[in-house]
Amino acid sequence: GTRLWETHLRPILIERLPGTLGSQAVRQHISSTLSSLSTGWTVELDSFLSPTPRGQVTFSNIIATLDPGAPRRLLLTCHYDSKVLPLDPRVPESVFLGASDSAVPCAMILELASTLDTQLKGLNQQVPFPVLSINLFPGTEFYIYLSVYHTAKLRHHCSLPQKGKSTAGVTLLLGIEIQTHYHKTTSPRLMEFCLMKYFQSSIYFFFHTNSGVHVLHVIATPFPLFWYTLDDTEENMHRPTVENLTKVLAVFLAEYLGF
Template sequence: MIGRSPIICGVFKLLAFATVVTCLPPQRSQLTESQLSALVDSHPPFPALNPNYYTTATTASNLSAQSVSDRIGGGNAGETLALLTPMLIPRAPGSDNATIIRDFIKGHFHGLSNWTAFTDGFTATVPEYGGIPGALNFTNLIFRLTPPGTDHLPSRYLTLVAHYDSKISPFGFIGATDSAVPCAILMYLAESLTPHILKRWKSDLGAISDDTGLQIIFMDGEEALVQWTDQDSLYGSRHLAQLWESEKKVAQFGRLSTLQEIDLFVLLDLLGAASPAVPCFFEITSWACRGLAETERRVRNAGLAKANGQKPFIRTDSVMKNAFVDDDHMPFLRRGIPVMHVIPIPFPVVWHTMNDDGAHLSSEAVHDWAVLITGWVAGYLGLGDFL
């Protein structure tokens, strides 16, 4: 993640953006405490997201025996499969391990019903480092769950995002919070919510033509390869935002771009350390941040949180109007896409150090983030009566 000073302060110049947000999604419903409990009971996040759980199906997920056999078991039928542990390896862009992780993520979504997979592969000019030529291949992974009967209509997607690459230096850097945990949470969320989403859509096929679908993006190349600059960072998000802006589709009121199918862009980063404090960054999407905070309150009231006795993860007492973090949301924000950035301030103490590994994660925080994010998404998609 972000190879620069954590916060860039100053006036947040919305007027400099090329596009103005013209339509915001309405605030969606919240799950009740009993609905949240039913959701967690139907698909508990642990042991799959426990950083000390080492069992997964190596054949199904195409994991490299050479790189992870010391931590990964065989995986038997009916056994819970690890989602986080396989991510806890170095994943620098262009490396063999990056391919392993892509195959692992793709294999996971291949096993879920009705998801459509896309890849955005491209070659970008990069600074020369370690004798590597100044060009590198990157691959973004995009997965969509689209409401049925909307083939000829503009789609809208709640879009959840994390980057799967890790820093190339220091050598052996894993990046557990940055961003193995967010990626694993998104895989868990998709697995947990898919049957409930499909149940909702099946219940009333005539009323879902304008429903919001779910889109999950795993970005490549977020990290700087040498030193953070506008050119040496955010390779995947810069490419994808530009590509989707150029893709035009016929709509009722003219031609829309693929970019405009994003209902809300939710970026997860640096999650999994103890005692996080995540502020609301943008006034225009503070409704979503407040909704996330309300979901957290209900999760705690329902007794579903493991990190008890701590302050809330989401802090809504003030919106950071004059500060922001440069991250994968910025190429989309500059194009007028509404963003909720879920990242703690200050950053975890392990940020960009060799201690950002599985041993230094807070299992309680990982669990609670999974429950909180999944519960909020379930409410956003109106799944309360279908759990």
């Protein structure tokens, strides 16, 4: 739990608008964290210019892959940049940190990669199980909808072979936006081993296929009151929920990837 908050999250909790030094610092933190693991992540950037109300802005996708030639993969995603909010004249020095949207999900992904480091290293060459890839996208609301588009670019960017109908061999795209309740089939097993803390929340799993890629979007419902406000800070995160969901996702990854 401590590593998630202190090591992974704190460097992300800054203003990180696309194309700014804050975004660059967070991108470096994420890339260096993944590169430092023993699993053997190949970490690359896919950068592009796009028009915005602030003019032309450089956006950069962080693409981390294990065994780029693997025919099947699970893509774990969220966005790492923060949203532009109007200045509040009452607190002109305040900036939008976007803890739930989506600094904490980024930290959760880094925690998952760190926690499963040894298992992922041993799994790297196994078939027929899919391998894990991590994509952290710039921007906010649109990231989950552009994720399938970016998986198509992966075929060329990372030399991924095309298998069946799945775009670039991606069999499941799992997008994490904000923290939610745990799945009924996983939580009792974790409770049995005293690995989960009690909490109450609700859940929304959005599951569909697009271009042959299954998409599982994990997002809370209803949205929290601090959604898209300056109050989206670490202090307003419910730590037991964040830590419990991270454990649930670790179990899901272990079972899906065939540990």
